[in-house]
Amino acid sequence: MPELMIPLVVAAILLLVLLIASLRVVREYERLVVFRLGRLRGPLGPGLVLLLPYLDRSVRIDLRVVTLTIPPQEVITRDNVTARVNAVVMFQVADPVKSVMAVENHAVATSQYAQTTLRSVVGRADLDTLLAHRADLNEDLYRSIAQQAVPWGVEVSVVEIKDVEIPEMMQRAMARQAEAERERRAKVISAHGELEASTELRDAASILGEAPGSLQLRYLQTLLELGADQNSTVVFPLPMDVIGPLVGAMNQLSGGLAGTGGAAEANAPAGPEDPGDRDAPGDQNSPGGGER
CATH class of the missing domain: 3.30.479.30 (Band 7 domain)
Structure with missing residues (x-):
């Protein structure tokens, strides 16, 4: 009896080893494509998969990205x-x-x-x-x-x-092109700004010309702005109705002085006669020059 137990134990151990070798653990993100004697059995898994030794061939496929x-x-x-x-x-x-x-x-x-x-x-x-x-x-x-x-x-x-x-040469060329494009845009924006500013100044001048009171208000606003700055400029504000007559009187005075100067030049006495311009006495009555 003991002699028969030894072969049985050896056979059981061999079967256990073959069974363990035939088992495959397939993870959740895997599939096992099995071929038995060259024919496809299909994808198996996930979980525990039993393969027949020497009969089944498997290919493990990963389904992850x-x-x-x-x-x-x-x-x-x-x-x-x-x-x-x-x-x-x-x-x-x-x-x-x-x-x-x-x-x-x-x-x-x-x-x-x-x-x-x-x-x-x-x-x-x-x-x-x-x-x-x-x-x-x-x-x-x-x-x-x-x-x-x-x-x-x-x-x-x-x-x-x-x-x-x-290539580096192409990179430099593209950089120069981009710089030129930025300069062009800056010039265009500056030109548009100057155009809008000139238009606004023209409209403001038209409004101030139509309403004289607006010009005086602008004058007062300028004085306030000058006084708000921290500078050493001294400004003596004068009303417009005072400045106007003064400017007119100064213009008349300058015109009168110019007229007086012209008349004085016209009435100035003539200079002394040049003795050389007179006829010499001997030209007509000289003893040698008269008729005999």
Whole structure:
């Protein structure tokens, strides 16, 4: 009897080892695609899965989102500018069976197709579109990659261009262009401001000319502003009705002085006669000059 127990114990131990080796623990975010004698059994899990040794072959598939970084690609844009562009693709397996049956390695296939699509999409755009309208390019990339990945059982969620590197010479040219554009806008804004200010001054002058009282109020307001400032200027305000007659009298006085000066010059006595201008006495009655 003891001789029979030893083989039984050994057999039980072997069966236990085989049973333990045949068990697979599948996590909640995983699926196990099982093939028995080469034929598909289907995705199994999550939980505890029993596989027959030497008969079943399994492929473990992760259903979580995978972040794939596309290496920098040398791209020539539509306007013949060389740029280095890289991107990021986020995807996850939606159908475990297709991801195993339709493609050998769905991650590598998605990466390679994303690289070629990135070069194609960026090559159709110019540099300004690549820099200023990146969202449109991201949308084109997403549609192309997502459509191609569906037969592989892969669902693409995000495709984004990360970095765009352009030559240093092009960067300097773009900086000069941006600076010139800012200067142009500043000049345009300054010209519009001067135009509006001149229009306002013209309207204000028209209003003050139509209402003399407004001019006096403006005069008083100017005096108040001068008095409010901390300066050493001394201002003697005079009423407008006093300044007006004084200015008129000064104008008349200056005009009268100018008229008096002109009359004095006209009535000035003539200078003494030059003796040389008179006829010499000997010209007519000289003894040698008269008729005999």
